[in-house]
Amino acid sequence: MAVMNVIESLRAAMAWEMEHDDDVIILGEDVGTAGGIFRTTEGLQNRFGAERVIDTPMDECGIAAHAVGLALYGLKPIAEIQFSGFIHNAHEQIMFCAAKYRWITGGQYSAPLVIRAPSFGGIKGGAWHSQSPESYYIHGGGIKIVVPSTPQDAYALLLAAIRDPDPVLILEPVPLYRTLSGEVTDNGEAAEIGVAETIRRGSDVSVITYGPLRHDVLAVAEELQASSGLNAEVIDLRSIVPYDVECLVESVKRTGRAIIVHEAPYSLGFGAELIAELQQRCFGYLVAPIDRVCPPDLPHSYRVGDEHYKPDARRIRAAMRNIMKYEY
Amino acid sequence: MAVMNVIESLRAAMAWEMEHDDDVIILGEDVGTAGGIFRTTEGLQNRFGAERVIDTPMDECGIAAHAVGLALYGLKPIAEIQFSGFIHNAHEQIMFCAAKYRWITGGQYSAPLVIRAPSFGGIKGGAWHSQSPESYYIHGGGIKIVVPSTPQDAYALLLAAIRDPDPVLILEPVPLYRTLSGEVTDNGEAAEIGVAETIRRGSDVSVITYGPLRHDVLAVAEELQASSGLNAEVIDLRSIVPYDVECLVESVKRTGRAIIVHEAPYSLGFGAELIAELQQRCFGYLVAPIDRVCPPDLPHSYRVGDEHYKPDARRIRAAMRNIMKYEY
């Protein structure tokens, strides 16, 4: 056990796996000599060589596409996209190449690459350095998505992603990179993809979230318990493809109320999918419509800032209070 | 009034607008000399010249990106993507350039291009020639989406798209191109974007759809009325960004039941968004969970075919019958 921040835990996971599996390689912009703009891969090029930790040209399409080829042959490439706001030119390569190879070849080939995408707001990043791109990678199928928000999850889910036989997109929590530390067991144990964590037990409402907001939601839940006795259950999804439907259904049936909180914009944010599924599976149990708290359908503005874009305590609190008061 | 098929009505709309507005130009692969692989732009290059009907290199990223530039300067480019399955490499250009220019420049510039994307299954097209890519263009905002499924709508919505001050994606119904004919008033009148059409009044369940399935859903509704007295309301959305929420809410509150039917895969298909919104706005009125009928989360298989992918009569019928029987 060691105390690590999120950057260190991600690095430890990559180092562990590179140490134990020669097929694991890293590629991306500035990941080698500079160790990545967040220093996530710092030291790895010196340790594993420039053949395994590769500085690429500034071409996200090319990074993803070459990772597909590397993976087809049997390597396990970890491709870093510098910021998830720059992933979009790789959309075709990720969703319609990597994610489809197994199916289109009748199971003959597959491209189990890992895409690391630093994501989420909170660093005054403006429209490109604050994105949550998951929705573009959920629809259509063929790629898994994990979203760790603690050092231990970062470690264990990145390991799981690397070992997974399918492509995996990992959305990393930029705002927590260095601000959140915790104990990490650096023993090469991977988490199971698809399993949520109930981080607070409660009986009044199920608040479902993922990403850095996990911490904000938890804080509001604690606060409301103290101030008003509202007893919320808080669930961190951790994986969004596939997600832990049993955990959610069990919780929502029990509480009768659900709120989804995420950083991606409203329309066709992942909340929409969760609501569609949960209203069907929990219909008779719901005493209020399922609510969602998320940014509006527009980009992140540098100067208006994170407070008025990503769900803040006020908005989470409002949703929790109002769902308890709901009457029809 | 003239009888036209969908191809002819689309062509008539473009011809009308090119005749009346010199700023309208067309670009895309094979749109000029050959008149498009579906012959939609047939004759337009001869009529309006090769400067206004432009054969481009085979580069969807470049087609969209140059259309952005042309639009920034004040032209109204209509960019054809040969099949919507080939739009994906233009995703960044469409969603993070065209759709964002107005906002990122503080309203100084905008890129009101039109993207014509032949879409939907039904021609044994396999995984790329049968796609419904709307979900990738809804999340994040900044581009409108229209989906005509009759010759008159094709005419009037394409005109509306060309005249709209914002980027518009028009998903054209490939399977209806030449199989569906109808009266079209070729008088330059555009439809209003954002308005649905209730194509069948009914009181038992609201079946909401768009695209070629409009016709399938209507047929099943008529059949079930005749065979079992089930009286379904059928709504063709026609626009999906923005969509006609008032029409939907009014209908669903009246019927108490809703089913969404579309050709895009399940997870984060547009149905998810509609359900999320409707379950909130119609909560107390719903007597059954909102259901969705759509393909599973996988691509279209050539040989398994359309019947087992896009919702067919059996699946639509089952959903309608079952929602009437729902009990909790």
Added chain:
Amino acid sequence: MLDQKHQDRVGNPREAEESILDRAAELGVLQVLDKEGRANGSLSEPDLSRDELRYFYETMFLLRRIDERGWKLQRSGRIAFWIPMRGQEAVQVAATAAMHNDDWIFRAHREMAPWLMRGASLNDLFAQFFGAADEPQKGRRLPCLIGNRSINLVQGPTQVGSFIPHACGVAWAAKLKGHDVKVLGLFGDGATSRSEFHSAMNFAGIQKPPVIFMCVNNSWAVSTPLDRQTAQADFASKGNAYGVRNLRVDGNDPLAVYAVTRQARNEVDELGPVLIEAITYRLGYHTSSDNPDLYRQETEAALWADWDPLRRTRLYLQGKGWWSDADEAALDVQCDEDIQAAIDDASSRDIPSSQSQFEDVFAESHWLLESQRERMLQDYQDGAE
């Protein structure tokens, strides 16, 4: 050529252009054979035996027959789609022969030679056209989009050009693993306009993986002629922008294609990747959905007829005394028989079940897919008429 009505409907097909191959020497297009199949070109004859060359020709001949029968199957409605390869037989046969069987080949959409030359069966090939359940891709892809792992033949995603960096990445991986596996990536002139061509060339120039990029320039991308695809007169020299060696070869000359590809393969470890532009001509329609009359003059194909690879190869073999009319007649019969047998077999095979489409989305299915599958089956029951 076109009547007035036709002229109003469509654009004006441009004047037929003479074959680039008529100016091969001047343009630096490498050749062994001249138009009449004589070894008169800039390259000397590669080291190929009589049997090998006969096999080249026989395979080219078979490809043409497959193409003709496939076209008819489509026209008669027995299969939904066809992608002609007529005129492009030499480049694919010779390039395949130049590679080792362990080498990976990424095909575009007109190359069936690797299938035939690497020991996969004709029956299984036709099974693909019919979408049989037991063909390697389980009947999922359009007819003619053939891929077969057992012979290291990859059919990438359907976006033209999207797989070029995959070819490069596979070669790079093989190099990192120290395997003696090279990669041949085949793509068209149109594909060079796509982003992925740019990415692949750029990465290849830097990383020097053992990949041979072969741009099969067949003069057209659907209706788009070369000068609407790029203002640069040739495709090979695009490699210079990326530090990638390159050359142009007569793609209708199997000896030349073999010679340059073989050399490229031999030298690729030492000298790095190569971009080979193989000049050929699409004699047929773009696909069964196409109508070339709208955009090109019929006379153009005639200008290429003398450069037909089958004709030239046959002349070469006859010149050597390695091919007789009797050989030709026997081959003709044999091809017809084999193809008929393949059609009979393939068309009687099972087609995939609707449930099979749920396989291979992920290595293991998950609850959501399973629930979608169950729901579909349930709906089939509940929704029966």
Added chain:
Amino acid sequence: MLDQKHQDRVGNPREAEESILDRAAELGVLQVLDKEGRANGSLSEPDLSRDELRYFYETMFLLRRIDERGWKLQRSGRIAFWIPMRGQEAVQVAATAAMHNDDWIFRAHREMAPWLMRGASLNDLFAQFFGAADEPQKGRRLPCLIGNRSINLVQGPTQVGSFIPHACGVAWAAKLKGHDVKVLGLFGDGATSRSEFHSAMNFAGIQKPPVIFMCVNNSWAVSTPLDRQTAQADFASKGNAYGVRNLRVDGNDPLAVYAVTRQARNEVDELGPVLIEAITYRLGYHTSSDNPDLYRQETEAALWADWDPLRRTRLYLQGKGWWSDADEAALDVQCDEDIQAAIDDASSRDIPSSQSQFEDVFAESHWLLESQRERMLQDYQDGAE
């Protein structure tokens, strides 16, 4: 240079490379000025008056002062971000001067000269850094991502290179409309790797719109040196792959940049687009978030110090007797005063309201955005502590 601990942490910064400009003549890099600011180069002096040249220098000087103050504002926490332009002043000043004011300029991320030279105010520029509500982009973009329609200066989307085809498309549109409007598109060496560079060059070669592509080669893309960006030794000649004329120029020589850009503008209608590679060097950090010590030797900047564009331009002006120490001192004072005034003004302006972010998503808002806006306001009330 690096202590052991440092070496373990990071990769090994490569050896410092001498300035490419030391080999300008040999490499065909066009120059007017030599290192010491004498008009000794391959190009003759362009037709620029004493006043114009003094204005060049004054603007370059002001740019450097802005950069220094901006950096400090960032370091002291008054603004969140800074993108240095130190060392790259000449190319942007001269290129702007060579274009007409009606011409559009697409900037990358290090060019502020158009803002200053086309009559937009210094105060408004600083207002952008502070994200003021009344700056043209409404405070939405990161500091230094400046755009201003009133002077035809476009700041495209933040994906590097994504706007290169937009520049091309604007020029194409102007040509179609018969306007005498040309376009200058500025982008870095790194941007050439992106898909959109490929698209823009390819379309430009074919359509010949009046666009001048200026690749500002500053030796680095964050930590990525040139030879990891492309195996081709220069960026200009990438134009050949697309039939786009191209040349290399000393980007730290404002006279040379002016001369070639002016000529390119004059000839662009007749001869088509040009790709100009302007060679300069990023003396500063990539951005305020960067740490160049991790990837490049400090000594490298020193090798470029003699090529500093301010130094050379000053030497040139002094050689002509057009610039004195007194001029320099006065300029220094003036810049400080103007900048201080701009900071005082800009930092006291209103910042955008939270509601302002809902503007400009579409030309007109729609029900969904409105309901999201109302819900947010309602939540602010209902969620108060």
